[in-house]
Amino acid sequence: MPYSLEKVIRPNILQLQPYRCARDDYDKGILLDANENAYGPSLLEQREGDLHRYPDPYHVQVKKSFIKLRQLPSVQHVFLGVGSDEVIDLLMRIACVPAKDKIMITPPTYGMYSVCAHINDVQVVKTPLIVENGAYQLDTEKVLEDLKANPEVKLVFLCSPGNPTGTCLSHASIRQVLESDYEGIVVVDEAYVDFVDKEEGSVAQWVDQYPNLVVMQTLSKSFGLAGIRMGIAVGHPDLIQILNNTKAPYNIGTPSAQIAQEALSEQGVARMMDYRQRLIQQRGHVINSLKSVQGIGRILGGNDANFILVEILDKDNKKTCNIRAEKIYKYMAESLNVVVRFRGKEYGCEGCLRITIGTEEENKQMMAKLQESLTVF
Structure with a gap:
């Protein structure tokens, strides 16, 4: 039986006559x-x-450049949003009836899914990842079990590579959810996908095979354009059309579109690939350097993003320590002018700092200040 969007999209959205x-x-x-x-x-x-x-309401030229880069069938498969946050919000608005419907997330994961759900009065079902030994993979059996127990779940958010885990979800596990009898929309957030240095990368080319799949990407990370707020959704043309019907008429401004077009040009993509390779190389250097530092535990996850997740141990170097990790985070930011992120309160991330990979000089300074902090606390 062909997939039917009518089962998941709110009736008022299906009947919407978009502003012309x-x-x-x-x-x-x-x-x-x-x-x-x-x-x-x-x-x-x-x-x-x-x-x-x-501005152009749809920025077709930007989309043409994007589909060439990602080898997608047509511009009808692409939606442009004001950052991925607009895509997240629109998906909830088109699919979830407030105070009735739910979304599913897989902690530890990107916090905006829950924030947006709260704003839209949508409940959140939390099905944690398998976190043992820093695996950070889908517990597919539990995901499918929870989906059956919660038929009100209209959206499943899967972050791959994950934030803060830095880990790609296995393609087999994503397929398992897509090929189940779940009738809602599966959203795969690929903000960091260009930093994956192995075979299993993007699933964006699956969207014709799975009409209930939406893949989110962005120009904020690998393209270094966080300031223009350009998020991208890839999906079946019918679903993309609904997003276009629902968005604000001129959501992407002309300056942002011009910069995006330049970044997606042949020269822009070449520069992105150069920076990407440098960051991947620096990621390896930072990981190797951390392994010999007293007080540092495991570097967790798959290291598939432009950051790493690292454990801080107690003074005896026996177990992870949230108190010490948070003190080091604050001391580095407030006294040493190096800002990382404390993630110890996230599920499966006890005692962890998330460290973005910087330039070679920034990474050297970070390592020196981290080691100094470990001697203070």
């Missing part, structure tokens, strides 16, 4: 249809692009 904006009809000529300022922007210097005009 001026640029949907015409975008050339003497444009006197959108109440724009004909004299132009009130800037001291003129900048590239017609900033006094409303």
